[in-house]
Amino acid sequence: MINIGVLALQGAVREHVKALEANDVNIVIVKKVDQLQELDGLVFPGGESTTMRRLINNYGFYEPLKEFAKRGKPIFGTCAGAILMANEIVGQADPHIAVMDMKVERNAFGRQRESFETTLNVKGIGDDVPGVFIRAPIIQAVGEAVDVLAEFEGEIVAAQQGPFLACSYHPELTDDNRMHQYFVDMVRHAVSANLA
């Protein structure tokens, strides 16, 4: 069975675990760096990106996470998780883990009162994917190697670059597990490609 971790420094960890459980995978709640060794894929949950980054630094996760990505191991980030993955953040001098060639803008739709639910057309998944946007970022621009998976009102809200998947909404808050299934397939693919 493949091992998928959920980075559990802060945020909606339990919801990701629940969404992954439907997929016959072994789930690891990651609080310590040495747990990364056993993983085939990793989820960066929603939460507060500044808080997560601070804890990533405090617990020496920064280099090991970059290394994890460099080895081509799949990562899936939702909302704050997507911000951690971007190599450029509007209004901020430095990015976080910076594994995807994309520029994100934090809180792009406004404050909490502007948070909303909608239905999205996500490439490779379906035209009826629930999108829960909570103080959500948008992906302002992407590099050539990045595949845009979904847009809302003309803004990019989901993208993939090889083994890396990011979305600005929260599939983990809904009962629709298709985004997670898609990610699990990415992980299985990466594992079998590695064996071959």
Added chain:
Amino acid sequence: MVKQTGTDLVKRGMAEMQKGGVIMDVINAEQAKIAEEAGAVAVMALERVPSDIRAAGGVARMADPTIVEEVQNAVSIPVMAKCRIGHIVEARVLEAMGVDYIDESEVLTPADEVYHLYKRDYTVPFVCGARDIGEATRRIAEGASMIRTKGEPGTGNIVEAVRHMRMMQSQINEVVNMSVDEIMTYAKNTGSPFEVLLNIKENGKLPVVNFAAGGVATPSDAALMMQLGADGVFVGSGIFKSDNPEKFARAIVEATTHYEDYALIAKLSKDLGTAMKGIEISTLEQKDRMQERGW
């Protein structure tokens, strides 16, 4: 494509994102920045922290909008603010200002001694205090998207928050283990809305997150509340009434994340300077107990 704001999922989801985090009381931009830098998941913008409200006496109201605005402009993490229990206009004013979460709080002097706000009417989500399952489920039925223990605010004494968290957890367990035909009588006896109790029985937990608040003064206090089942922690007077707020704030954030790593908590607790002085609960007169407010 339809775009719906203010839905249960959006309001409760916002609180889910705060899990495992610390929400800190601040009274100006400088403190807000210290809190954000230390890793707070949100700040509560106030005119005075609870221990100063306690000391000042008189009527405690919603903060001056200038302070709320100052804090909103200083940080990118969510900003919460408190309104008085039942004060429809204070709540609407905070909503209009774009506050991310409103605390309908017993720390302020209640504006209505019979009714709480009907929180489903608002786009902004609300957090409310509770001491037991009756208070928690009534607030949830009114539309609260997040619950916190009341504890005894501004005392730096964790004993009441512990009492309330233990009470809620044991009552949740009672409901989970009940057969459905026992629930209506339990609803009657505890003043809990029946439908909310059924939801608790089905899911094994409250339908919204449950944070700890009211008396958290040290990293160990924060970790204690997490161990008792809190989803996260509010720290009011504890941080900016301590000798070294930066260090204190960071230590409380880390202790909340790693609440079972005792060696780490020992390290975090070293040379923190003096925590806030604190008040022994039995020396408080009945009229000074903020937890009695709310119905």
